[in-house]
Amino acid sequence: MDKKSHDVDVMPGGLRVVLDIMNEVERVITEELEMHPRFPDLHNRLGLIRFKQGKFDAARVCFETAVRINRTYSVARFNLGYALAELGRGVEAESLFVEALGEDTRPQALGALACLRMKEKKYDEAAAHLRDGAAASPRSALFPHNLGIAYFLLGDRDAAMARLAEAVRLCPPYGEVFAEFGLIQDGRLCTEAFREYIGGHEFNPFLHELHDQMGHAYAANGLFAQAEGEYRLSLRAMPSLANYYGNLALIESAQDKEDESLAHLRKAVEAEPDSVKACVSLGFEYSARGMAQEAAEQFEAARALKPGYPDVRYNLSLLYLEMGRQDEALEELRVALKVNPGYLVARNSLAFALFKKGDLDAALDEYRKVVAGGLCSSDILVNMGIILREKGALDKAVECFDKAVSLNPGYAPAYYQLGLAYQAKGQKEKARRAWKAYMDRAQEDAEMQDVRKNMTE
Amino acid sequence: MSVEDYRINAFVRSVLVRRWIDTSRMDFGTSNGVVYLKGMFRQTYRRRICDELEEEEDLVRVVHRLEKDIRSISGVKDVIFRLSNFEKKSGKWTRRVTTLT
Numbered sequence: 001m002d003k004k005s006h007d008v009d010v011m012p013g014g015l016r017v018v019l020d021i022m023n024e025v026e027r028v029i030t031e032e033l034e035m036h037p038r039f040p041d042l043h044n045r046l047g048l049i050r051f052k053q054g055k056f057d058a059a060r061v062c063f064e065t066a067v068r069i070n071r072t073y074s075v076a077r078f079n080l081g082y083a084l085a086e087l088g089r090g091v092e093a094e095s096l097f098v099e100a101l102g103e104d105t106r107p108q109a110l111g112a113l114a115c116l117r118m119k120e121k122k123y124d125e126a127a128a129h130l131r132d133g134a135a136a137s138p139r140s141a142l143f144p145h146n147l148g149i150a151y152f153l154l155g156d157r158d159a160a161m162a163r164l165a166e167a168v169r170l171c172p173p174y175g176e177v178f179a180e181f182g183l184i185q186d187g188r189l190c191t192e193a194f195r196e197y198i199g200g201h202e203f204n205p206f207l208h209e210l211h212d213q214m215g216h217a218y219a220a221n222g223l224f225a226q227a228e229g230e231y232r233l234s235l236r237a238m239p240s241l242a243n244y245y246g247n248l249a250l251i252e253s254a255q256d257k258e259d260e261s262l263a264h265l266r267k268a269v270e271a272e273p274d275s276v277k278a279c280v281s282l283g284f285e286y287s288a289r290g291m292a293q294e295a296a297e298q299f300e301a302a303r304a305l306k307p308g309y310p311d312v313r314y315n316l317s318l319l320y321l322e323m324g325r326q327d328e329a330l331e332e333l334r335v336a337l338k339v340n341p342g343y344l345v346a347r348n349s350l351a352f353a354l355f356k357k358g359d360l361d362a363a364l365d366e367y368r369k370v371v372a373g374g375l376c377s378s379d380i381l382v383n384m385g386i387i388l389r390e391k392g393a394l395d396k397a398v399e400c401f402d403k404a405v406s407l408n409p410g411y412a413p414a415y416y417q418l419g420l421a422y423q424a425k426g427q428k429e430k431a432r433r434a435w436k437a438y439m440d441r442a443q444e445d446a447e448m449q450d451v452r453k454n455m456t457e
Numbered sequence: 458m459s460v461e462d463y464r465i466n467a468f469v470r471s472v473l474v475r476r477w478i479d480t481s482r483m484d485f486g487t488s489n490g491v492v493y494l495k496g497m498f499r500q501t502y503r504r505r506i507c508d509e510l511e512e513e514e515d516l517v518r519v520v521h522r523l524e525k526d527i528r529s530i531s532g533v534k535d536v537i538f539r540l541s542n543f544e545k546k547s548g549k550w551t552r553r554v555t556t557l558t
Contacts, residue, residue: 216477216502284467321463343484344484374539377491379490379535
């Protein structure tokens with residue numbers, strides 16, 4: 001069993017606990033499974049833990065459950081195949097992998113079949129599958145990397161070297177990993193070092209997810225070097241540069257190294273421009289820096305890749321609103337709400353955008369849906385009150401402002417608007433009292449000067 | 458817009474991510490400088506403590522700090538929490554008690 005433990009400081013000068021990181025990841029998954037027993041990805045993740053622990057039959061049960069819940073869950077199907085292979089049930093594994101050949105998972109299926117042939121020591125056949133995989137997925141470093149292993153095991157060191165060099169070209173951090181293991185010395189492949197490297201290599205690429213989770217668990221406990229180690233293992237299993245640089249950005253950000261974090265996110269997008277996660281992360285980073293145009297470009301790229309992601313649409317709408325592209329913002333919000341009608345924060349932004357545009361009836365309609373959905377604030381109530389006042393429904397407007405005040409007694413704009421509503425109703429004394437309350441809470445600005453003028457009239 | 462909502466929203470996301478809060482279980486958004494968080498508060502990974510009770514208190518402290526961090530973002534006028542598992546009563550955060558029916 002692969003067990004990793006580390007001492008962790010608990011309190012300054014106080015207790016220490018021993019953190020078993022695999023156990024920590026299992027705790028998180030088990031907690032989630034209690035809440036969502038029908039989520040197939042949770043069963044898949046638990047299966048990966050069992051797989052890593054060498055409990056292949058328990059892993060098989062988890063993967064089978066995931067597949068039973070979702071027949072088309074390709075990752076779980078591959079994992080099931082890898083578990084069956086470990087259990088000596090190669091025929092069943094092969095049948096699963098062959099089935100995947102005809103789908104859009106052909107490269108992964110070829111990689112999995114190569115793994116089966118490696119286990120059978122049929123390195124020639126493994127290399128043939130890997131060459132097909134490299135042709136089907138020429139940007140993936142996984143195939144040249146594994147081909148390097150296959151050629152080495154066939155005794156062809158020159159071919160192995162060439163393939164490893166190709167893997168480094170496609171995935172530069174592999175170079176650091178190879179250097180760490182001392183694989184290449186004086187321009188030649190070091191046999192002993194490479195044998196050791198192969199001995200520790202995980203041929204199931206989907207184990208990368210477990211290493212990511214373990215890295216996150218380390219990082220959350222402040223163990224950043226160990227986290228980086230896990231992220232590197234994730235990269236070895238599945239050389240996704242976007243995932244790797246994204247993970248490094250996470251740990252840089254956790255250490256307040258914002259520039260380094262930005263640099264990693266840029267590398268992630270540069271390496272894999274079709275990674276939605278990388279585009280969104282970089283988009284948020286640009287947004288936080290006030291770089292609206294650059295942020296919008298990233299969210300637009302993410303939208304092109306995944307048009308159905310409401311979060312991407314929502315954040316793009318906020319950018320468009322800032323850039324004065326109101327109609328485009330409204331369109332993004334409407335699409336987001338079409339995908340997820342219960343996305344109340346987006347509906348609230350839609351109501352506010354309509355309110356700002358002067359489409360008061362539509363804004364009021366949306367605000368009412370937001371409040372009925374359980375989201376409310378003094379700001380929402382004030383805007384609803386302003387609309388009602390504009391429509392001449394003064395009593396209802398006062399009701400909204402009163403609610404806004406009781407919800408947040410420190411919210412100055414509510415008092416200001418309440419005063420205006422009372423003024424419109426001809427209740428001057430009540431208007432003065434509301435404005436007095438406003439002046440006690442608000443900061444000096446043009447609005448306050450208006451209030452002063454109103455109070456003296 | 459009176460404030461840069463998009464920018465505030467990015468800061469909110471950063472606060473959540475840094476604290477390993479599961480953003481797939483929580484919607485967050487910003488409108489007119491008011492930040493809204495709705496859903497389940499769940500920290501995937503957190504600092505481990507050997508005492509379960511202390512760990513529970515630590516989680517409450519995380520919610521408290523989260524609110525403080527978001528309120529301190531420049532341009533934020535108000536923060537509205539609608540959490541399914543935590544609530545603020547008399548200025549104190551507590552875990553919401555759910556009764557089995």
